[in-house]
Amino acid sequence: MEEQITVYAFPVFLLLMLVELGYGVVRGRNTYRLNDALSSLSQGLLSQLVACVSQLFQIGLYALTWRKLTLFPHAAFWSGTAGWLAAIVLFDFCDYWLHRVGHESAVFWAAHAVHHQSQHFNLSTALRQESTVAFLGWPFYLPMALLGVPPEQFALAGLIVLLYQFWIHTEHIGKLGWFDRVFSSPSNHRVHHAVNDQYLDKNYGGMLIIWDRLFGTFIEEDEAPVYGTRTPLNSWNPLWAVASGYVPLWKLACQAERWQDKIKVWFKAPGWLPAGVKDDSAPFDLQRARQHYDPPLSRSASVVALLQTILLALGGAAFLWLSDQLAYGVLCGMGLLLVGGLLGLGALLQNRFAPLPLLLLDGVLLALAGALSFAG
Numbered sequence: 001m002e003e004q005i006t007v008y009a010f011p012v013f014l015l016l017m018l019v020e021l022g023y024g025v026v027r028g029r030n031t032y033r034l035n036d037a038l039s040s041l042s043q044g045l046l047s048q049l050v051a052c053v054s055q056l057f058q059i060g061l062y063a064l065t066w067r068k069l070t071l072f073p074h075a076a077f078w079s080g081t082a083g084w085l086a087a088i089v090l091f092d093f094c095d096y097w098l099h100r101v102g103h104e105s106a107v108f109w110a111a112h113a114v115h116h117q118s119q120h121f122n123l124s125t126a127l128r129q130e131s132t133v134a135f136l137g138w139p140f141y142l143p144m145a146l147l148g149v150p151p152e153q154f155a156l157a158g159l160i161v162l163l164y165q166f167w168i169h170t171e172h173i174g175k176l177g178w179f180d181r182v183f184s185s186p187s188n189h190r191v192h193h194a195v196n197d198q199y200l201d202k203n204y205g206g207m208l209i210i211w212d213r214l215f216g217t218f219i220e221e222d223e224a225p226v227y228g229t230r231t232p233l234n235s236w237n238p239l240w241a242v243a244s245g246y247v248p249l250w251k252l253a254c255q256a257e258r259w260q261d262k263i264k265v266w267f268k269a270p271g272w273l274p275a276g277v278k279d280d281s282a283p284f285d286l287q288r289a290r291q292h293y294d295p296p297l298s299r300s301a302s303v304v305a306l307l308q309t310i311l312l313a314l315g316g317a318a319f320l321w322l323s324d325q326l327a328y329g330v331l332c333g334m335g336l337l338l339v340g341g342l343l344g345l346g347a348l349l350q351n352r353f354a355p356l357p358l359l360l361l362d363g364v365l366l367a368l369a370g371a372l373s374f375a376g
Helices: 003-027 034-052 056-071 081-104 106-116 133-146 151-165 178-182 184-193 208-215 237-245 246-255 259-267 299-322 328-349 355-375
Strands: none
Touching: 003 034, 003 299, 034 056, 034 208, 034 237, 034 299, 034 328, 056 133, 056 151, 081 106, 081 133, 081 151, 081 208, 106 133, 106 246, 106 259, 133 151, 246 259, 299 328, 299 355, 328 355
């Protein structure tokens, strides 16, 4: 059901992105770059593919906890209006803590950093979702299962909180007065995506900003935010975007001399170093962070990149729509073919793949998809 809601929501997202783009162009303040936006959309599709083949972590472990350990197995409260509101607030509260740990623990940051890699802040950034957070973050929501929130309600509450956050990824909406003091808003969330010193690790709230005010992680927007991550990705490869946070941690763990440090590397704050390991990275420079990764792209390559994205979006929509009906092996196979298309798009954006070979690759992938569907 959630997958089908996502399919219905995507045309609305696309329309709103086009409106934001048009508004920015007319006002002389365009916040989009083609390669950056397409990379964000690629991550959004990749995250949906991973979610479809990892339902054990997305909902399975929650459902198991709810069936076996819930303290209120027959609570009628959750079916009413008050119960739905409470479920949404509870999800947002649990999400605050997962989000906060996602910035304060290295392995969680490795998973979450994907969402922050864009050096722009627009509605396409909202769709740049993480693919591996669910594998680490599922325990954070188990209090809801213990309190008796049914799995279907938990999933829909999470979808509501996630969909809410789409509109707050924009630079074209200023401060909103009292609203900013209660809810997560564009101004509050711009702070969260910024790499400026005073903005680091602030404003985690997904729907409500009151959690940040209660727990000391709120700061108001003042200085103009600079977006991205302090170690820029500098790549349009979708798989490297996911893996880039884990590889340095693995290398640090290998360099650590004590076994305790080999474990601590993963759970200490990002940037923590084991004893005897030196930091050879250059100091962070805000001015350098303003320089965008932007390999030149020919007009023909831009057109093919757009067409490729449309094809992948249509393929992804079909994948999500049919995901409940496909055998698991077929589902994984279809997902891998779509990942192949995403890799081709990333290579094209980095000038490592010409438009014509990419179109030929699409033909091969479509033929394989047809054969897989027939075999399934």
